[in-house]
Amino acid sequence: MRATITEHRPDVAVLHLQGELDADTAEQLRAALAGLLDRPVPRIVVxxxxxxxxxxxxxxxxxxxxxxxxxxxxxxxFAAANPFLTTLLETVGLNRYFAIFPEVDDAIAAGQL
Incomplete structure (x- = not known):
């Protein structure tokens, strides 16, 4: 898995994930999120x-x-999930726990409310 971060507006970070996120690569996700969690008020779109x-x-x-x-x-x-991830999030009930948007821009705009 590869994780990169881009900034949108002064207060929103977008964490772009590529590849496979599993037991072997979860540490990369934790490392990418660690710096973002240090912000006083973290606002993150994955x-x-x-x-x-x-x-x-x-x-x-x-x-x-x-x-x-x-x-x-x-x-x-979350933004721009493929059909596999959408089904996974629905199956385990996380679609009720996380806001999921069709596109990154939609998620950023919704965060302004």
Missing amino acids: DLTGLKFCDSIGLSTFVISKEVIAARGGWLS
């Missing part, structure tokens, strides 16, 4: 466009990060 697979370890990393972010008054949302 761009799932290039993510082809995610297992339970990856999902739990997102859940734990969201709990930290919410405690600080921030938010974490």
